[in-house]
Amino acid sequence: MMIIDIDFNSDEALYLQLRNQIIIGIATSKIRIGEELPSVRQLADAIGINMHTVNKAYTVLKQEGFVKVDRRRGAVVAIDMDKMETMKELRKDLKVLLARSSCKNISREEVHALIDEVYENYGGLD
Amino acid sequence: MMIIDIDFNSDEALYLQLRNQIIIGIATSKIRIGEELPSVRQLADAIGINMHTVNKAYTVLKQEGFVKVDRRRGAVVAIDMDKMETMKELRKDLKVLLARSSCKNISREEVHALIDEVYENYGGLD
DNA sequence: TGACTGTTATACAAATATTATAACACTAAA
DNA sequence: TTTAGTGTTATAATATTTGTATAACAGTCA
Incomplete structure (x- = not known):
């Protein structure tokens, strides 16, 4: 477990x-x-x-x-593949998250890098 | 206003x-x-x-x-440039957000694209 | 002085979060 | 068939959060 x-x-x-x-x-x-x-x-x-x-x-x-x-x-x-619904929620969450980071002088590139970092940390799920 | x-x-x-x-x-x-x-x-x-x-x-x-x-x-x-603190919070939020999207078969590339889309929608802030 | 700030102190109602017991219908194994 | 294990449901109690309602306070500015 x-x-x-x-x-x-x-x-x-x-x-x-x-x-x-x-x-x-x-x-x-x-x-x-x-x-x-x-x-x-x-x-x-x-x-x-x-x-x-x-x-x-x-x-x-x-x-x-x-x-x-x-x-x-x-x-x-058991995953329900309601991809469209999830995308909609993600977009809304990202709007706030990116606004927050942008205000604090975190660049778009840094966000992309941060995402890759989290993915690597997860061990390459893709 | x-x-x-x-x-x-x-x-x-x-x-x-x-x-x-x-x-x-x-x-x-x-x-x-x-x-x-x-x-x-x-x-x-x-x-x-x-x-x-x-x-x-x-x-x-x-x-x-x-x-x-x-x-x-x-x-x-007036923005406080507490970049490190913000990065830490972003990483935590992204961990959940990316896990969610990954479960729903949304690829890393799609997330990157979604981010660029939100940025474009904001009118190119950086 | 008078009108405007944010701030603070209460009080109250409503919704949410968490715990606590207890029971129910169902399933699997002894 | 009994027993122990599922999730589910009901009810109750408590604590916290959310939002509203009045009211006052100290500071600022015209």
Whole structure:
């Protein structure tokens, strides 16, 4: 199972930290397509948080098309290829992110380089 | 003065919508460095929201180094060049964003293209 | 003085986040 | 068939965040 580390001092909601780390886990193949996520009770116990907080993360992941739920196997990684929807969201997020960086004198080239850096760090996913 | 349009049906907090739009406004030179933002009361009236909501947006912008406060002139656009800090935050945001896109089969090249597209749309800021 | 700044202090309502128990329907294995 | 494991749902309680509402304060400027 992948390692999840939650920052209880972060201002980011627990269920969102969980969601983000699971998405990163999928992208970096620490969790494979078809693989089962730990049960809500297991993961909640392991982290030391409530079952419902994990359940909320799983529900969001399901709505966003990262997992499907199988009665027999629990939450299973399964990607919905809603590429258009995702592109739309990405564009909106990037608008703010690029405005922020531009204000702070971070050039377009530096952003491109930063992206490549993150990709390399992930170990060449493409 | 720049145009602010708030989506009251959005799940994004009003003060964050405000913050983001002002940052985009600065990046796209709709508000220039040294220029004064409308007073909290003026802007609140114009949008039809409470003074404190605008004040919160301004406080966040100040903490993040986008405006400074002048007793005489109110909130003035002034960028703190805390480039290192901003880079760190960008990297963290990009980690999640790129993981998300990678899961949805959006390639590295498509992300680069999307970024260039947003930049072009802004009118070539650098 | 008078009108305007941001700031601060309360108070309140609504929504969200988190925890806590408990039960339900279903599945798989003993 | 019992038992233990899934996710799901319901209900309740608490804490935090968000947004609004008044009101006052100290400083600035015409």
